[in-house]
Amino acid sequence: MPFEKELAVAQEAVRKASQLCSAAQRGLVDAEKHDKADKSPVTVADYGAQALVLSTLAAAFPGDPAVGEEDSSDLRKAENAELFSRVVEYAQKVDASLDADSVLAAIDRGSHSGGSSGRFWTLDPIDGTKGFLRGEQYAVALALIENGEVLLGVLGCPNLPVDPNKPEGEKGCLLFAVKGQGAFQAPLSDLSAATSISTDSVTDPAQAVFCESVESGHTAHGRSASITEALGTAVEPFRMDSQCKYAAVSRGQASVYLRLPTRPGYEEKIWDHAAGYIVLLEAGGKIADTFGQPLDFSLGRTLKNNKGIVATSPAVFESVVKAVVASAE
Numbered sequence: 482m483p484f485e486k487e488l489a490v491a492q493e494a495v496r497k498a499s500q501l502c503s504a505a506q507r508g509l510v511d512a513e514k515h516d517k518a519d520k521s522p523v524t525v526a527d528y529g530a531q532a533l534v535l536s537t538l539a540a541a542f543p544g545d546p547a548v549g550e551e552d553s554s555d556l557r558k559a560e561n562a563e564l565f566s567r568v569v570e571y572a573q574k575v576d577a578s579l580d581a582d583s584v585l586a587a588i589d590r591g592s593h594s595g596g597s598s599g600r601f602w603t604l605d606p607i608d609g610t611k612g613f614l615r616g617e618q619y620a621v622a623l624a625l626i627e628n629g630e631v632l633l634g635v636l637g638c639p640n641l642p643v644d645p646n647k648p649e650g651e652k653g654c655l656l657f658a659v660k661g662q663g664a665f666q667a668p669l670s671d672l673s674a675a676t677s678i679s680t681d682s683v684t685d686p687a688q689a690v691f692c693e694s695v696e697s698g699h700t701a702h703g704r705s706a707s708i709t710e711a712l713g714t715a716v717e718p719f720r721m722d723s724q725c726k727y728a729a730v731s732r733g734q735a736s737v738y739l740r741l742p743t744r745p746g747y748e749e750k751i752w753d754h755a756a757g758y759i760v761l762l763e764a765g766g767k768i769a770d771t772f773g774q775p776l777d778f779s780l781g782r783t784l785k786n787n788k789g790i791v792a793t794s795p796a797v798f799e800s801v802v803k804a805v806v807a808s809a810e
C-alpha cells in the first residue's frame with residue numbers, strides 16, 4: 482500500500498504524543514502553562530508533543546520538513562527555565578533519548594513555510610489547548626502534504642469516547658486516513674483494532690446534527706444559531722473543542738461542523754485542519770469554506786484564500802453551504 486511506512490510512523494508518533502498529553506493533563510500545574518506573545522495559551526504538553534513527534538519524523542524521514550504550530554523561542558528565555566525543564570522531563574518519560582538540546586532542535590524543525598511544492602508534514606501538537614486546559618477535548622493532529630495536497634492524516638483524540646453511544650465507556654481514539662484508502666478509527670489502547678468509519682446518511686438538513694467550537698472567539702455562535710434556524714433544525718449545535726469535531730462528523734456522530742469567522746483578518750492555520758480534512762473526505766464527507774470555496778493548503782502556513790469551514794456528511798452539503806453563504810448576505 483502507498484504510504485504504509487509514513488502511516489505507521491505517524492500513528493506511532495501521535496499515539497505516544499497522546500500518551501504524553503494525557504499524563505500532563507491529569508496533573509497540570511501553573512508552572513506548566515504559559516501565554517504566548519499573541520496571548521494564546523501553550524503548555525508543557527504542547528511543546529513536549531511537538532518535540533516528540535518531530536524528532537520521530539526526523540529519524541524516519543530526515544529529508545521531510547515540517548510546519549508545526551509551536552517554536553522554541555519562549556522556552557529559550559531565562560524566565561521560562563522551569564517550564565522548559567518540565568517540557569524536557571515529559572518528553573524524556575516517553576522517549577529517554579531526548580535531552581534539552583534535542584528537544585529545542587526537534588521543536589524548531591516545525592518552522593517550514595509550507596507551500597505548493599514538495600512534501601512536508603504539518604503538526605498541531607495539541608489542537609484545542611483551551612479545551613485541554615479545561616480538562617475537555619483536544620487532539621494531536623498530524624498530516625502529510627505533497628504539492629499542496631493533503632495525502633495522509635492522523636488524529637489522536639485522548640478524551641474522545643471510543644463508542645459515541647457510550648460516552649462513559651473507554652476513551653481515547655486514533656483516527657487516520659490515506660488518500661484513496663478510506664478512513665479508520667482505532668482505540669488508542671490497541672491500534673491493531675482499527676475499523677472503517679463513515680459519515681452519516683442524513684438527507685434532510687433539518688435532521689442534521691451540528692457541532693461547533695466551545696470558544697466564542699473561534700466561531701460565531703450567533704450566526705450558527707441563525708443558520709440552523711433557517712434550515713429548520715430543532716436542536717442547537719453541540720460544542721466541542723479541537724479537530725475532534727472532524728472526528729465527530731467522520732464517524733457519523735454529527736452531520737455538520739461549522740466554523741464561522743469572528744474576526745475579518747483571521748487566517749485559519751493549516752495544522753488546525755489538514756488531518757481532519759483528509760479523515761473527513763476519506764470517510765465520505767465534504768468540505769468547503771464559508772463561501773463554498775475548496776480549501777487550499779498550498780499557500781503557506783495558513784489557508785489565506787479561505788474563510789471559515791463548512792464540513793458535512795455528503796447529502797446535506799449543498800443545502801448547508803447555501804444556508805451559510807446566505808447568512809453572510
Ligand SMILES: Nc1ncnc2c1ncn2[C@@H]1O[C@H](COP(=O)(O)O)[C@@H](OP(=O)(O)O)[C@H]1O
Pocket residue numbers: 521550605607608609610611612694695696698699700721722723724742743744747750753
Ligand atoms: N479568531 C480565531 N478564529 C478561528 N480560530 C482561531 C482563532 N483564534 C485561534 N484559533 C484557533 O482555534 C484553534 C482551536 O479550535 P477549536 O475552537 O475548534 O478548539 C486553536 O488551535 P490551538 O488550540 O492548537 O492553538 C487556534 O489555532
Ligand SMILES: [Mg+2]
Pocket residue numbers: 521522550610
Ligand atoms: Mg495554539
Ligand SMILES: [Mg+2]
Pocket residue numbers: 605607608609752753
Ligand atoms: Mg490548533
Ligand SMILES: [Mg+2]
Pocket residue numbers: 527550605606607608609610
Ligand atoms: Mg495547538
